[in-house]
Amino acid sequence: MPIVEKSLVEVDRNDSVKLDGIDVSGDWSAFLRSRVVADLDPCILDWVKDQPLGSTITRCWQCGTCTASCCLHTDYGMAEFNPRYFLYLAKIGYATELRRYTNTIWRCLSCNKCVERCPKGVKVEEVVHAIGRYLRVTGAAPESPADRFDRAFTENLLDRGILDEVALFRTYERLEGRRTPLREMLRMGVRLFWSGRLRTGPFANRTRGWNRMREVLRARLAEDERRALSTASPVRAGAGGTR
Numbered sequence: 001m002p003i004v005e006k007s008l009v010e011v012d013r014n015d016s017v018k019l020d021g022i023d024v025s026g027d028w029s030a031f032l033r034s035r036v037v038a039d040l041d042p043c044i045l046d047w048v049k050d051q052p053l054g055s056t057i058t059r060c061w062q063c064g065t066c067t068a069s070c071c072l073h074t075d076y077g078m079a080e081f082n083p084r085y086f087l088y089l090a091k092i093g094y095a096t097e098l099r100r101y102t103n104t105i106w107r108c109l110s111c112n113k114c115v116e117r118c119p120k121g122v123k124v125e126e127v128v129h130a131i132g133r134y135l136r137v138t139g140a141a142p143e144s145p146a147d148r149f150d151r152a153f154t155e156n157l158l159d160r161g162i163l164d165e166v167a168l169f170r171t172y173e174r175l176e177g178r179r180t181p182l183r184e185m186l187r188m189g190v191r192l193f194w195s196g197r198l199r200t201g202p203f204a205n206r207t208r209g210w211n212r213m214r215e216v217l218r219a220r221l222a223e224d225e226r227r228a229l230s231t232a233s234p235v236r237a238g239a240g241g242t243r
Contacts, residue, residue, distance in 0.1 A: 041093040047134055047232050048090050054130030059120040060087045066114035066124040072107060080104050083114055083124050090131045095140075098131070102141035105132045137225075137232045148175045154221070158214050161207025165192060166200035 016025055048054035066083040067073050073081050081104055089098045105128060114124035135141035152171040156164055169188075173179060180188075192198040199205055207213075 039094075039096055041095045044093045044095060044098075044134065045091050048127065048130050050231070051130045051133070051228070053123070053126040053133075056121065056123045057087060057090065057127045057130075059122045060084075060091065060124075060127075061120055062088055063119065065117050065119060066122070069113040069117045071111050071113060072109060078104075078107070081107055083108075083128055086128055086131055087122075087124070090127075090134075098135060099140050102135050103144075105135065106141075106144035106146040108132075108146075133228070134232060137228050145176065148172065151175070158217060160204060161210035161213065162205050164200050164204045166198065167204070 016023075018025075045057065049057050062084060064084045066087075067085070070081065070083055072078045073083075080101065086098075086101065086105060108125060108128050110125050112125050115122075115126075118124055132141070132144075132146075136143065136147060149172055152168055152175055153163075156168040156171060159167075189198065
């Protein structure tokens with residue numbers, strides 16, 4: 001499905017024009033300016049579809065159902081968050097244009113409306129995260145707050161084999177370089193206490209026999225990261241376009 005970028009449409013607009021007493025004002029003679037993109041990189045699609053999260057990208061036929069279903073795009077008015085467009089850019093390998101969305105693509109809320117409504121069975125939420133990871137491992141995007149939370153969550157889970165919400169919160173605050181006001185901390189502490197999840201420090205739950213499993217998982221995660229870095233070609237800076 002072809003996509004015409006608005007910046008390439010040249011319109012001859014006529015205001016307050018009348019012909020034989022009839023108002024014929026409006027847009028006349030719309031032309032598309034020619035453009036050649038020389039920096040398309042097919043390796044982006046190869047990398048994304050080889051990742052566990054991005055394997056369904058080739059099913060996408062650009063119907064736009066994912067974007068129409070996205071709560072960020074529709075309910076919260078974040079027009080720049082466009083899952084259909086992200087998949088399109090990755091499929092054609094438009095690296096320079098993808099870089100424009102390095103501060104947007106990680107904002108996915110994982111509500112999975114796009115996944116539930118996709119007529120082709122594309123795991124859109126997972127593919128968007130795979131594309132975001134490609135931008136990160138190639139150095140095109142800095143580590144996002146979502147990446148830092150994932151890192152804190154993974155480390156917390158690897159430590160005991162079961163989640164410690166209090167430790168996770170403290171770790172994420174440290175990575176973000178911020179401190180929650182005392183009143184808010186007390187409010188959350190009371191809620192955790194009554195929910196029975198205020199188990200941290202020496203009282204935290206632990207999974208029995210977790211030490212051996214922890215080393216296996218750490219080795220596998222390290223191997224996945226090494227493989228991702230070794231197979232991703234650097235995002236080239238070229239003459240890009242606009243949506």
